[in-house]
Amino acid sequence: MDRRRFIKLAGVGAGGIALPIYGAQVSAEQLIHGGMDVARKKALSDTVLNAARKAGASYTDVRIGRYLNQFLLTRETNVENIVNTESFGAGIRVIANGTWGFAATNDLTEDGIARAARQAVAVAKANAKYQTEPVQLAAVKGVGEVSWQTPIKKNAIEVPISEKVDFLMNVNQSALKAGASFVNSALYLVNEQKYFASSDGSYIDQDVHRLWAPMEVTVVDKESGQFKTRDGLSTPVGMGYEYLAGREEDKIAGPTTLYKDSYDMAEDAVLAAEQAKVKLSAKSIDPGKYDLVLEPLHLRLTIHESVGHPLELDRVLGYEANYAGTSFATLDKWRSGKFQYGSDKVNIFADRTQPGSLGAVGYDDEGVKAKRWDLIKDGVLVNYQATRDQVHMIDQKESHGCSYADSWSSVQFQRMPNVSLAPGKDKYSVKDMIRDVEKGIYIVGRGSYSIDQQRYNFQFGGQLFYEIKNGEIVGQVEDVAYQSNTQEFWNSCSAICDSSDYRLGGTFFDGKGQPSQVSAVSHGCATSRFDDINVINTKRKIG
Template sequence: MDRRRFLKIAGVGASGILLPVYGTPVTAAQLTNEGMDARSKKALADVVLNTARKAGASYTDVRIGRYLNQFVITRETRVENIVNTESFGAGIRVIADGTWGFAATNDLTPDGIAKAARQAVAVARANAKYQKEPVQLAPVKGVGEVSWQTPIEKNAFEVPISEKVDFLMEVNNAAMVAGADFINSTLYLVNEQKYFASSDGSYIDQDVHRLWAPMTVTAVDKKSGTFKTRNGFSDPVGRGYEYLDGREADKIHGQTVLYRNSYDMIEDARLAAQQARAKHGAKSIKPGQYDLVLDPSHLMLTIHESVGHPLELDRVLGYEANYAGTSFATLDKWRSGKFQYGSDKVNIFADKTQPGSLGAVGYDDEGVKTKRWDLIKNGILVNYQAIRDQVHMLDQKESHGCCYADSWSSVQFQRMPNVSLAPGEKKYSPKDMIRDVEKGIYIIGRGSYSIDQQRYNFQFGGQLFYEIKNGEIVGQVEDVAYQSNTQEFWNACSAICDSSDYRLGGTFFDGKGQPSQVSAVSHGCSTARFDKVNVINTKRRIS
């Protein structure tokens, strides 16, 4: 099956999700095979390191990767598709004559991988003719032989397909009984088995698991011929199948919208049907300035687009513009030490160690141990996201550990780590925040959005909107979107709930690069308030 045909059959349809999954179709049982052991991988890695050194490389790393994917797609009472794929091979990166070279192969024999190593060196030497300055790598001390695994309780790949289908059928039935006209639901599972070795002396074996359970529920008003939808409130997570056991859900104003350590998809489907139906009777918002109370399920996307992307160093420097443009947050703003990105309430950090997050790994794809660092401190821009060959541009000597490739066949480069808004320090709940709002809108869930090529001027929608008057929610509203610019918006942040409200959202498919790659990234925050933000009515009137 070629990539084009696979992508065609892998579209989830009404949910608008197109899953860029790569690999050869396999059986579900093959996904649980152990694969190549660490000793065999080390032997192949040593072939690469020795071959590249003899060919003239001053630095070499190799990633031997086995990438497994499974998704189960359903709609109402039927299964639309079940896909299992496996991709296995090695990517080799070298520096020769001061320049990067890369080659990849799925011929994982000593001869096949040695040939690819020599090819990578040849590519580097060809590139060196056009290199103006030699690559400057921040030093990394080799860690020897180590391993890391996503802490999971239940491997989702080991759960029988029949059990997953039965579960999704129960989800769909709950929505239909509650008043939905249509529903599609999906389970999407990822396992990255990645072995990294480098001439620095590292041999790192990692087993990374991710899970996502999206759904879209639709309610039709037959009188008007219109329809309303509500997407599920599951978060894509770096966890196992235990995430779907629904053990912990809190209710806010009678709405089950807060899921922390697990997700009740059946209950959410039932509620989604009711809320999609209720949208037909919700009044249309009156445009104007409102105080916005933004739930983490919504705010995560605003963080991603207005903070995560503009603080990627390659965008700042103009080296990268694909998918998400460049950045307004230029080096002169950072060097001043005074650029007020947000209010003094705003503390935003990067962290690839957060448990349960999509970006959590022990080491990045350059063998750098992952960590947490500040991006915005008390509203001031203090740092960016950078990897080994970039940090010298910031006069820093240590990589931030945020290098990633979406496949063994892709070259690794700087990718967004988990980027999160720190919670407030004082005890403060969403209910407390709503009581302090005189005229506002409470927004839940991510919707459509638009942001310019400098990651500055933007517009965001959501899934659910509730009008706030004099400290109380007075009803559901529709046709809401807010407009602002990045600096104005974050400087309007006046309050953030405490850590008891902190939740992780995220995306499986953050696009970047050319050729394009995707990465999985989480964004954590507590409910936050933004004062006097411009709200527009998105309803189109047809005369």
């Protein structure tokens, strides 16, 4: 088997991201053209299914994938890098003698792919010597030949490079004119063309698109040498280039300008420069207990770390431990039927069908149709995230459809679906929520964070902090982080805004597994209030 892929780490100032870039570098034109005919993919898939069955497989699936990436990185008036990559091949997974086997190849000839199928069966048979219990797969009915595509309006990869460079240069100029000393901006565009076939009778063709437009703006006080930064307030999305339209009707009213279903990057660059300047003279927070009003771009990270990860069943069972730990949300808590994960305001669900989300697909990488299911209902833990070979461990018969591999050359395994906090049922705005707070902090955007190995004790920062006194915003503050534990924090949730404030946030590069894989996942919520939370000053020394 080919050693899969090379990984190029491209550093970018926007958040200090180290980008995993998979595949061979190609021209921008090659990203638009090429690919393999669906009929040819089906013929190759049948070759795999037949070869694996003859070699002794009781179950087989094959994923033929073409993974395209385009990344544009800029700084001030310069284009720092443009990267176009393509990775194309097939991953084959089988069960033989009750055990999994896997092989991958980029030799997509009849002989090459049949050889890989036989290798996967040989791997399974070798592994069977050490298997104590046979794999138990939840039943999935074959769907025949179907297709699904992210409902984009404009393919971002097809937009000319020159147009995208001009767009980012305008963003940078907007920030510089508004007083920024430095600015980085970027576009990350991903297209996964995935064909899945299985011995269950499914032939599924999917075309998945994602986009992210991060930036980082820095303002330096030349007299003191002090500086402050503010990251962009975009969110990565399962959308096309239309996300960057910045429609006026998508603006969300609040202490700062935010967007719901589109993003005006240039406007945000101006605001970032102005707000970074205010940060230089903003009051340093007095530590103590505060009510926190957390907007969605901030709260989505807290959801990700304190709900999304601990409810992954492989972490709960201890199968996933080396990469960021296990989980406090053990099976005994779920089986009790009364573990109070949060207050009765907290309803958290998983959903791979949400339009515009990063995790939206028609079917997962095991051929399971995407769906929605509850994880926490009225504050009580009711379910986990599981794949076909896991659900029997929690006495369920139907997979949740959250299997994913980041490449044709990676074996698929349980990955987090979109995990979201349901909005409040009663009409309640951000303005209403702030009016109901006597002593609090309104927090916007993602900042630094830390969480322990069981996803329990944590600390979160943010991008912007506004002090609330007697129901009013009184100004920006700085040096804020809050500390809590997962159960205490979610049980302190006292109010959630209604669906008019519900927005998606997300992460493009969520790491898990060994060898490490990344996935993209969204988290939706409306602005929410958490009472009496411990806030520390991140600049003051302890003791």
